[in-house]
Amino acid sequence: MRRCFLACLAFLLAANAWAADTLLVAAGAGYRRPVTQLLEEFTKTTGIRAEASFGNMKQVETQARQNPDIALMIGDRAFLEPMGLAERFQHLGTGKLVLVAARGQALGAIADLREPRFARIAMPDRAKAVYGNAAATCLERLGLAQPLAGRLLEVATVPQVGAYLATGEVDAGFVNRTEALALAGRAGDAIDAPKDCYDPIELSVGVLRGRADGAAGRAFLGYLASPAARKLLERHGM
Incomplete structure (x- = not known):
């Protein structure tokens, strides 16, 4: 019994450490290709593991509310802002x-x-x-x-x-x-x-309140402002 307990404890500690080193992002499905590539390049550059879930903006909102590990949302600011989940926004580009x-x-x-x-x-x-x-x-x-x-x-x-x-x-x-x-x-x-x-579409990153204070979140926001990230977004029409 003690051996089983110690094994379970070790697993939980490892899972928590893995979650702490992993950046989770929820994004609009229309941006799957650029977001996936951004996360891949970010991981190559920093060594920080990054994953994303995708859906329409209502699905993105549901994911962000149900999963407290999601630190960032990516989509049109006009959809993100009324959700009341983000404490600030970072502009990424213009949707067409x-x-x-x-x-x-x-x-x-x-x-x-x-x-x-x-x-x-x-x-x-x-x-x-x-x-x-x-x-x-x-x-x-x-x-x-x-x-x-x-x-x-x-x-x-x-x-x-x-x-x-x-x-x-x-x-x-x-x-x-x-x-x-x-x-x-x-x-x-x-x-x-x-x-x-149609109304202007401002592609933005919503920084979820109290969730993006860690090193991974800060590093990704910094990467998004880099020339490499800008060129990648431009290749995808933004």
């Missing part, structure tokens, strides 16, 4: 809404979506995802929300829209610039949405 057509579909303007050939148009969930909200706002401001209402397919995240575009399950879809770049060669034409058809 992009409309992508399926392979073989020509696309010159968002107004082209009125054409019958665009029978299924995907977008992230407008209530839970940054770019879903941006797409819904854009369609409303361009006078397309009502004409296209019966053709819109809302899914949970930006990557899901990308998957539907790549497999041809939809004729067009709204994604961010990061996903649009990743779809090159697997989908059709891509056009940037007019900047005035």
